[in-house]
Amino acid sequence: MSSVPDAVRAPFPGEEVLTARELYRFYRAGEEETLALRGVSLSVGRGETVAVVGPSGSGKSTLLSCLAGLDEPSGGEVHVNGVRISHRPETERARLRARHIGVLLQARNLLPHLSVRDNILLAQHASGRRPAIPWQELLGQVGLPARAHALPRQLSGGEVARAGLAVALANTPAVLLADEPTGELDGGTEQLVLTMLRDRAADDCAVLIVTHSAEAVRIADRVITLTDGRTGSTSTADIRPERQEQGHVRG
Numbered sequence: 658m659s660s661v662p663d664a665v666r667a668p669f670p671g672e673e674v675l676t677a678r679e680l681y682r683f684y685r686a687g688e689e690e691t692l693a694l695r696g697v698s699l700s701v702g703r704g705e706t707v708a709v710v711g712p713s714g715s716g717k718s719t720l721l722s723c724l725a726g727l728d729e730p731s732g733g734e735v736h737v738n739g740v741r742i743s744h745r746p747e748t749e750r751a752r753l754r755a756r757h758i759g760v761l762l763q764a765r766n767l768l769p770h771l772s773v774r775d776n777i778l779l780a781q782h783a784s785g786r787r788p789a790i791p792w793q794e795l796l797g798q799v800g801l802p803a804r805a806h807a808l809p810r811q812l813s814g815g816e817v818a819r820a821g822l823a824v825a826l827a828n829t830p831a832v833l834l835a836d837e838p839t840g841e842l843d844g845g846t847e848q849l850v851l852t853m854l855r856d857r858a859a860d861d862c863a864v865l866i867v868t869h870s871a872e873a874v875r876i877a878d879r880v881i882t883l884t885d886g887r888t889g890s891t892s893t894a895d896i897r898p899e900r901q902e903q904g905h906v907r908g
């Protein structure tokens with residue numbers, strides 16, 4: 658029997674839905690050792706949108722993977738909706754992720770052998786709950802009502818991004834984590850993705866976006882800067898410095 662608690666504490670407005678405490682991630686590849694995260698602590702509240710920015714190699718994707726339970730931190734803990742997701746067997750992390758978290762990974766959200774519709778249905782089934790939004794409505798929201806039966810390889814880049822977003826939202830997540838969600842998109846698709854992420858936050862989701870995009874930073878309530886695996890030590894000129902609240906995080 659699984660040890661994952663099923664009775665999840667209901668969040669209240671302003672509550673921290675996603676918290677990370679003192680995250681460390683150590684990689685060893687042959688002789689080379691990298692400390693990608695060096696004691697990252699952060700929290701994202703219900704209804705809040707947080708952008709994580711930082712130079713290439715600063716640990717942003719590693720952080721997102723640890724927050725999503727796709728990767729295990731070497732030290733520290735991640736809690737989602739009151740439940741610890743870190744330091745559990747992979748199957749339990751996957752189960753918690755399917756239930757509570759939407760993950761938007763660049764061009765990696767779709768299983769290639771399933772149609773767009775079936776990718777959405779699979780995510781809804783894996784959540785273990787009745788779908789709050791029918792798949793047809795989700796496809797309508799992302800502007801793909803006519804592509805339900807297409808396979809991912811039959812879609813354009815922008816359509817893949819839209820379909821991936823529908824899959825990330827399929828389980829009506831409490832936490833939405835997006836890694837460079839607007840990376841190579843045209844302006845229209847970028848706006849659609851950002852608007853939908855913002856709308857999810859308005860629906861009380863905790864949204865965290867790893868990004869290099871000034872547009873994505875613009876829609877965030879708060880910006881966290883990662884530098885060399887630590888939070889809050891620098892700012893960048895191309896983002897809105899007035900929105901950086903480095904006091905919110907501990908590095």
Ligand SMILES: Nc1ncnc2c1ncn2[C@@H]1O[C@H](COP(=O)(O)OP(=O)(O)OP(=O)(O)O)[C@@H](O)[C@H]1O
Pocket residue numbers: 684685686691692693711712713714715716717718719720
């Ligand atoms: N699987 C891995 N094995 C070894 N080192 C890794 C691994 N994944 C990431 N790293 C290293 O960890 C550090 C952080 O990488 P990460 O991909 O998290 O950075 P990032 O900020 O997302 O970069 P970018 O903006 O270029 O995507 C880098 O030094 C990287 O080389």
